[in-house]
Amino acid sequence: MTTKDNGSKTVANGKFDATAELLDGDNDVRSASKQTMGLPVDTGWSWVVLLASIIIATIHCGILRSSGLFFIEFILEFQADVSEAALVGALQNAVFAICALPVLMFGLKVFSERQLAFVGFSFASSGYAISSLAPNFKFLIFFLGVMVGAGMSMGFSPVFISVGKHFDKRRGLANGLMLSGACLGSLLMPPLIRFFLDEFGLRGALLMTAGIYANILPFILLLRPESFYRRKGACFHDHQIKNNGNNLKKEIAISLGEEKQEKSDILGEFVTKSETDIMKSSKPINRKRNNTVSEGTDLKMATRRKFLSNSSLVMSTSLSDVVWGSYSLAIAEKDTKRGALQTLKKMCDLSILKRLEYLCFLVYYSLACVPGSIGFVFIPAYAKDMNLTNSEIVLMLGVMAGADFVGRVSSGYLTDLPSFRMTHILLVTQIVIAVTANSARFLSTYWHFYIFAVVYGMFSGVPFSMQASLVSRIVGLEFFPTGFAIMMMLHQGVLSGSAPVLGYLRDVTGTYHATFHYLGICSCVAVLFLFLEPLSRKRDERKAKPLHT
Known part of the structure; x- marks a missing residue:
């Protein structure tokens, strides 16, 4: 027994x-299956997302880089001052800054990058189309400034976030390639916009620009949301x-079958073959069969077993489904118990503002990007004042775009190399831009402007190619959307305030010399904050040490 x-x-x-x-x-x-439910990183569909982002950046940034051509036409068409014409770009940047924070901090919590980008670029395209019907300059300021600015904020910022999520080890190269689309757009769009202006006038060119903007929408559909991979992973898991x-x-x-036993329940109680044979036998155990209660009970229990x-x-x-289902239900119940106040607090987490290194980076980036963003608006106008023809101006913008492409791609590649530090690369580029912008007063001939365009274009766009890598390194991926939103808001706020000032300096002095000196001063101050970067990082590390010990 x-x-x-x-x-x-x-x-x-x-x-x-x-x-x-x-x-x-x-x-x-x-x-x-959990791995398959995540986004592809540095592989597969990540490169499709990058290709779509490059095309989006080509169209979007190419149109922005052509705003200098529209800037000249605004002055001629509506007889506006330079400071008044600059209000279009200033209001556009201000609206971008106002919308960037809620879009990146709250919008991405509710909607996917693809949804926000689709709605945003639809707004921008509609803004250009409605602006072609402008009866006066105020109408143009509102729709081209407010509507297009809001559309750009909802459209282009989520594209940055999507690329940042799909790349890790090659994030620097990916951002450089994506923003190289801006250089490609700067090379292709100015001749096209100039052709539209010559053939159809200002209003026709604005309408054609709206149509070009609408071509972004099909490429946005390639930005797959995270829910797509969750559904795919869930099907694989099931x-x-x-x-x-x-x-x-x-x-x-x-x-x-091998052991000749029957399982009695899920805990492992078994009925052996000998017991089963006794219960199934038609003959009684004893020669004389006695119908007792215990026998009936045993048969009943055997049947029950x-x-x-x-x-x-x-x-x-x-069993695996039950275990996994119970675990999923427990997680779901735990998530539903979170209050709205706690969720809102997490969405509004601004603890990254306590990091001195991040604050220094915000000031640096906001000032360093002024020459790269606004300089392209005033360079064509400056060349026009120096009696360059329209074809020469367009060719100069093309040369500048080619140099910008080389600068962004090379800086993005150098960022991924361990022997180069991003801050050192940025320091060199800002010193070069400071010297170049302050030397603009000496430009007088066609070749002077071409040399200026090569140097200015190669170094002014470098901060844009490193912005995502720097933010993710300083604040981490968890706070990347919030850090990126604050950076964009402050950056666009500085641009919106600088554009009218630059136009006012041109109206007061009668030349663009003071305008470019302003750009050079911005780069000089940015260099000072770059020098503070090592000190601020060490201070943050000392402050964080007691928390870990």
């Missing part, structure tokens, strides 16, 4: 070992769980 019990225990233990092994395999499948359940059922059935065995077999095939 003891031998039989030990044998039963041995069989039971062996059976549970097989079941546990299968469930362990199911856990491995579950881990693999398929693997089903297959694993079938394998578990076969394993238990084979084990039952057999019934429980069959149901247990079915239950065991779905």
